Amino acid sequence: MSKLPLPLLGVAIVAVLIVIVNSAFIVPETHSALVFRFGEPKNQYTDAGLKFKVPFAESVNFIDKRNRNLERPPTEIIARNQERLIVDAFARYRITDPLLFYQSARTEDVGESRLGPQLEDSIRAVLGAVTVDEIISERRSELMLRIRDLITQSARPLGVEIVDVKIRRADLPQTNSEAVFQRMIAERRQLAQQYRSEGNEQANQIRAQADRQVIEIKAQAEEEAQKIRGAADGERNAVFAAAYGKDPEFFAFYRSLLAYEEALQKGETRILLSPDSEFFRYFNNLEGRRQ
Amino acid sequence: MPWQDNSGNKGSGRGPWGQPPRNGSGNNDGGNRGGRGGGEPPDLEELLQASRQRLKRAFPGRGGRGGGGGAQLSKPIIGLGAAVVLGLWLFSGVYQVAPGELAVVTTFGDYQKVSGPGLHWHVPAPVQAVRKEPVLDVRDMNIPSNDRRSGQLSPGLMLTGDKNIVDIAFTVQWRIKSDVSAVEGQSMPGVAQYLFNIDEPEALVRMIGEAAMREIVGRNTLDFVQTDGRLQVAEQSEILMQTALDSYNSGIQIERVNMTLAEPPTNEVNEAFRDVQAAEQNQATVIQNARQYTNQVVPEARGQAQRILEEARAYAAERTADARGQAARFDEIYTEYARAPEVTRQRMYLETVERVLGDMDKIIIDEDAGSGVVPYLPLNELRGQQGGN
Numbered sequence: 001m002s003k004l005p006l007p008l009l010g011v012a013i014v015a016v017l018i019v020i021v022n023s024a025f026i027v028p029e030t031h032s033a034l035v036f037r038f039g040e041p042k043n044q045y046t047d048a049g050l051k052f053k054v055p056f057a058e059s060v061n062f063i064d065k066r067n068r069n070l071e072r073p074p075t076e077i078i079a080r081n082q083e084r085l086i087v088d089a090f091a092r093y094r095i096t097d098p099l100l101f102y103q104s105a106r107t108e109d110v111g112e113s114r115l116g117p118q119l120e121d122s123i124r125a126v127l128g129a130v131t132v133d134e135i136i137s138e139r140r141s142e143l144m145l146r147i148r149d150l151i152t153q154s155a156r157p158l159g160v161e162i163v164d165v166k167i168r169r170a171d172l173p174q175t176n177s178e179a180v181f182q183r184m185i186a187e188r189r190q191l192a193q194q195y196r197s198e199g200n201e202q203a204n205q206i207r208a209q210a211d212r213q214v215i216e217i218k219a220q221a222e223e224e225a226q227k228i229r230g231a232a233d234g235e236r237n238a239v240f241a242a243a244y245g246k247d248p249e250f251f252a253f254y255r256s257l258l259a260y261e262e263a264l265q266k267g268e269t270r271i272l273l274s275p276d277s278e279f280f281r282y283f284n285n286l287e288g289r290r291q
Numbered sequence: 292m293p294w295q296d297n298s299g300n301k302g303s304g305r306g307p308w309g310q311p312p313r314n315g316s317g318n319n320d321g322g323n324r325g326g327r328g329g330g331e332p333p334d335l336e337e338l339l340q341a342s343r344q345r346l347k348r349a350f351p352g353r354g355g356r357g358g359g360g361g362a363q364l365s366k367p368i369i370g371l372g373a374a375v376v377l378g379l380w381l382f383s384g385v386y387q388v389a390p391g392e393l394a395v396v397t398t399f400g401d402y403q404k405v406s407g408p409g410l411h412w413h414v415p416a417p418v419q420a421v422r423k424e425p426v427l428d429v430r431d432m433n434i435p436s437n438d439r440r441s442g443q444l445s446p447g448l449m450l451t452g453d454k455n456i457v458d459i460a461f462t463v464q465w466r467i468k469s470d471v472s473a474v475e476g477q478s479m480p481g482v483a484q485y486l487f488n489i490d491e492p493e494a495l496v497r498m499i500g501e502a503a504m505r506e507i508v509g510r511n512t513l514d515f516v517q518t519d520g521r522l523q524v525a526e527q528s529e530i531l532m533q534t535a536l537d538s539y540n541s542g543i544q545i546e547r548v549n550m551t552l553a554e555p556p557t558n559e560v561n562e563a564f565r566d567v568q569a570a571e572q573n574q575a576t577v578i579q580n581a582r583q584y585t586n587q588v589v590p591e592a593r594g595q596a597q598r599i600l601e602e603a604r605a606y607a608a609e610r611t612a613d614a615r616g617q618a619a620r621f622d623e624i625y626t627e628y629a630r631a632p633e634v635t636r637q638r639m640y641l642e643t644v645e646r647v648l649g650d651m652d653k654i655i656i657d658e659d660a661g662s663g664v665v666p667y668l669p670l671n672e673l674r675g676q677q678g679g680n
Binding site: 141215229 | 398448449501510540556563566569575580589595621625628629636643646
C-alpha cells in the first residue's frame with residue numbers, strides 16, 4: 001500500500017466507489033423497484049432492502065407501492081328515479097404489479113389520470129341504477145363495495161388493486177337543496193302551529209274543567225245548605241207543634257196578640273176604632289154591658 | 292497529537308464530538324463533526340474523505356520530524372487513526388428516543404424493528420437509518436376546515452336519512468398507533484405502517500372522516516342527529532373511520548370524534564327551528580296559565596261553598612234555637628194561663644192592645660153618632676196633620 005503513489009490510491013478508491021454506487025441501490029419500504037437493461041425489464045423487487053444491478057448498463061425505476069389516494073372532482077349523477085345527486089367519491093389503490101403498471105402508465109400521475117375516468121364511470125354505472133334514498137341511507141356501504149368491484153376489473157390491466165372506494169359526499173344540487181330548505185321550513189312552521197294549537201286546546205280544557213269544578217262545588221254546597229235549612233225548618237215546626245199542640249185555641253189567641261204587636265208598629269200606622277169594640281167595653285159603660 | 296487528545300477524551304468517557312476540533316484547521320473535518328454532533332449519521336463517502344484527510348495530516352507531521360525512519364513510524368499511527376475513525380463511526384449509531392416517541396429502524400431501507408423511548412444504538416449509516424415519530428401526540432382536525440362564510444352555504448351540509456339537510460362540523464382527534472411490536476396478523480407495528488403504507492396521512496384522515504360522518508348521518512333522521520343522537524353519531528363514525536383506516540394498514544388511531552355543530556342548514560331554516568322551540572315554550576306557558584287559573588278559582592269556590600254551608604248551619608242554629616225559645620216562652624205562658632184561663636186571657640189582651648194602641652194615632656168613630664160627625668177629635672192628631680201640611 002505504502003508503495004503506491006498517493007494520487008493513484010485516491011483515483012482507485014473513487015473508481016471503486018463509483019462502481020459501488022452504480023451497482024448497489026436501496027429499495028425503501030414505500031416503493032417497488034424495476035431494473036431495466038437498456039429499456040428491457042430484467043428484475044423486479046417488491047421487498048425493501050439493499051439490491052444490486054449491473055453498473056451503467058442497468059437502470060432502476062421506483063414505483064410507489066403505498067396505499068394511495070385517487071380523487072375525482074364531484075360529478076353529478078342521475079339516480080334511477082330521475083333525481084340528481086352530486087357525488088364526490090375517492091378510491092384508495094395500491095400498485096401491486098409494478099412492471100405492468102410501468103409498462104402501461106410509466107408514472108403514478110399518468111396512472112391516476114387513467115384510473116380517474118374509470119372511477120367516474122363505475123360510480124355512474126352503480127349509482128345510476130339505484131334511487132337516491134338507497135344512496136343516501138339504505139345501501140351506501142354496499143354500493144361502495146359494488147363500485148370498488150367494478151373499478152377493480154377495469155383497473156386490472158394497469159396492475160393496480162383498488163383497496164376501497166368511499167363516497168365522500170352525496171349532496172343534492174343547489175336548486176334541490178333550496179327546495180329541501182323550503183320544505184324543512186314548512187314542516188317546522190306546521191310543527192310550531194301544532195304546538196301552539198295543542199297548547200290552547202289543553203289550556204281551554206283545563207280552564208273549562210276548572211269552571212265546571214267551581215260550579216259543581218258551589219252547587220253541592222247549595223244542596224247541602226238547603227238540606228240543612230230544611231232540616232232546621234222541620235225541627236222548628238216540630239218544636240212549635242209540640243208546644244202549641246197542647247191548646248190550639250190558646251195558641252191562636254197568643255200568637256194573634258204577638259202578631260198584632262209585631263205588625264202594628266208605632267209610627268205612621270193610624271187606626272180607626274169603634275167605641276163598641278172590646279177594648280172600649282167599659283169606656284161608656286161601667287157595667288161593661290154590650291150596647 | 293490531535294487524535295491522541297481525542298482518544299484521551301474518549302478514555303475519560305467524554306463525548307469526542309462535544310469538543311471543538313483541536314487542530315482547528317477550518318477544513319471539511321470541522322464541518323462534518325458539527326453535523327455529526329446534531330445526531331445525523333455520516334454517510335460513507337464523507338467518512339472516507341475525512342479519513343483521507345487525517346492521513347494527509349499525519350504524513351506531513353512525520354516528514355517534518357525526520358526523513359529516514361518515517362515509514363516504520365507511520366504504521367501504528369495509521370492503525371490508531373483507523374481505530375479512532377472506526378470508533379467514531381460506530382458511535383454515530385447511538386440515538387435517543389424521547390418519551391412519547393417511537394423510532395423505526397431500517398436496514399438499507401428494509402424495515403428492521405421499532406424501539407421505544409431510551410438510549411439505543413443502530414449500525415451506523417449507511418447501513419441502518421432511524422426515523423422517530425411522536426406517537427402520543429394527539430392531533431386535532433376540524434372538518435370542515437374552513438370557517439363558514441356568510442352568504443354562502445356551509446361546507447358541512449349533509450343529507451340525513453329522512454332527506455333533510457343538516458349542517459355538521461366535527462373534530463377528529465388522531466395519533467399514530469403506539470404499539471412497539473406488530474399486532475397479530477400484521478407484518479409491522481402501527482408506527483411503521485404509518486411511515487411505509489400510506490401517503491398524506493392528514494388528507495387520508497380528512498377524507499375518511501367526511502365519508503364516515505356522511506354515511507352515519509345518512510342513516511339517521513334529522514331529529515336524531517340534532518338532539519339525542521349526537522354522541523351516538525360521533526361514536527359510530529369513529530368506529531367506521533377506524534375500520535377503514537385499519538383496513539388500509541395505516542397505523543392511524545382515532546382517539547375521538549367530537550361533534551361541534553349539528554344545526555339547521557341556513558339561517559332561515561334555523562329561525563323556523565327556533566320558532567318551534569318558542570312554540571313549545573308558548574304551549575307550556577298557556578297550559579301553565581290555565582293550571583294557575585284552576586289553582587285560583589277552585590280553592591276560591593271551595594271557600595265560597597264553605598261559606599254557603601256555614602250560613603245554612605247558622606240559619607239552622609238560629610231558627611231552631613228561636614223555635615225552642617218561643618216554644619219555651621209559650622210553655623211558660625200556657626202554664627200560667629192554665630191556672631186561671633179567663634183572667635189571664637183578659638189581662639193579656641188588654642196589655643197587648645194597650646201597648647199596640649199606645650203609640651199609635653187613633654181615630655175613634657161612633658157609628659151611632661151619625662155619619663160625618665166626629666165625636667172626638669184628638670188634638671195631637673190634628674196638629675200632626677197641620678204640621679204635615
